[in-house]
Amino acid sequence: MKVVALAGGVGGAKLVAGLAKILPEDQLFIVVNTGDDFDYLNLKISPDLDTICYTLAGLANPETGWGQRDETWVTYDTVDRLGGPSWFKLGDRDLGTHLIRTQMLRQGKRLSEITRDFCQKWGVIHPVYPMSDDPIRTIVHTQTGEALGFQEYFVHQACQPAVKSFEFKGFETAKPIPAVLDGIRDADIIIFAPSNPWVSIDPILSVAGYRKEISKKPVLAISPIIGGKAVKGPAAKMYAELGFNPTAATIANHYQDLLSGFVLDNIDYLEKQKIERWRIIAFETNILMQDEQDRIRLAEEVIRFGEMILNRSY
């Protein structure tokens, strides 16, 4: 069974890492949100791509989910002491990634090429692609009328401003990556990892052609919300601010017309009936991934659920 997984950062990375443990490299193709990418200290930073790749490479910091393990902060502290910006924490190891990516981008290399090159050096065998080689930037419009770059909202302002809407700046002109289109066309099933729908999965779906190709395939999504709370990040807060009840069913409804299956937590079993009314097959299990065993177990359950959906579909 060939799988294409769409993912954002930490939550998505956990499931993708589980899938990578059980699927060979020709059966798992990973497409990552780059709407969070930004410039900081004149460096080109791709937070979700790095989180996914570091996690797959076994380099990720297990405490934070982002950044590298055994990280040091010498440059960060020096920058801070010189009065530089310090709201985005860049570790010394992590910084090496950004310096080289920035240099390669300035030399005219594509983000997808650079990511492939890094993955090779890090021993990541599964294909990992940015959603586009062209910039698409997630802008958070707040209820007070501000327009914030995603990291400005997410890290600098710690998700404090109430959101009004989202904009994916540049999506109209950003080109899809041919290999990603091929990957989707070639897939048996598409998996939306347990990432934020508004700012992780929707930006990917905004790229010309992806949504259309994905809509031809069975899609299953894993809820990033458990018991009305986001496992990590502002998804629940965003839904509440936008006037939705932040539940698993709300997530399923978000993707409604695309979904064949939806995986939610046992705790949310009461939502199941509602979701199935939308002709989405719901599957409940323990979806909280606290360690590697959880990731592999959930990945196995998701794949079995996918197989069941495929057998029903055809």
Place this chain on the structure above:
Amino acid sequence: MKVVALAGGVGGAKLVAGLAKILPEDQLFIVVNTGDDFDYLNLKISPDLDTICYTLAGLANPETGWGQRDETWVTYDTVDRLGGPSWFKLGDRDLGTHLIRTQMLRQGKRLSEITRDFCQKWGVIHPVYPMSDDPIRTIVHTQTGEALGFQEYFVHQACQPAVKSFEFKGFETAKPIPAVLDGIRDADIIIFAPSNPWVSIDPILSVAGYRKEISKKPVLAISPIIGGKAVKGPAAKMYAELGFNPTAATIANHYQDLLSGFVLDNIDYLEKQKIERWRIIAFETNILMQDEQDRIRLAEEVIRFGEMILNRSY
């Protein structure tokens, strides 16, 4: 007595640090070569400025003379592992300086402002100025017809190519810094630190107006060559390749029309007579600076020598 010191990197920094120990901040004004500045990993690097400032701040690495003490190399190693350039060693602490300088330059700040800001944060009380806020780049033309940026020649190719000539690219259009011109006009004496004449002092003298103002003042130079050898760097090798005998007298001759006094090592006492024939007062002492005591002792001797020259001049 008001002193303006012109300096390049390591050798110049040692004397300047000695002078800074014995002269208050309104009696020592330091002008630094920026012909070695270059872009590396998209960072704006000013090797001589940093060496001078780190040395004055007590942050310099005592082993190398360049870079910071207690340095770590985490980012450097990561860059190396990702296949990035590794010929120029950037420590984690040092990198903080370059990141902030690069950001401030891109924001439109002048190198002299940035240097003043850094000095304030580092506790450097004496004024330290780059020779210009505009780029002047020292190009080494080799005997095989290559044109190498200075760091490419100096670090990457380890001074191996034989030199034919030097070019200070951009000097025709680079503007002098008004504060430097004022400093020179205001000075009682100008000191050329024991730096490479070709690639440390000459670039400074190439800036419009400096040479003219300096020529109105008593100037004394300290030899960077002892017993036919450069204490550090390629000065002796350059002279030999250009067809000169690399001696203290050759250095004095290099600056001939500007010099009132010249400080050479005891070992080179035989050169003294030759130098004085050019109407330059020569003073011999131990000019090798191996520790802080040496720096202070030499600085004191240089200042006393300067006072003697001033008394003779007027």
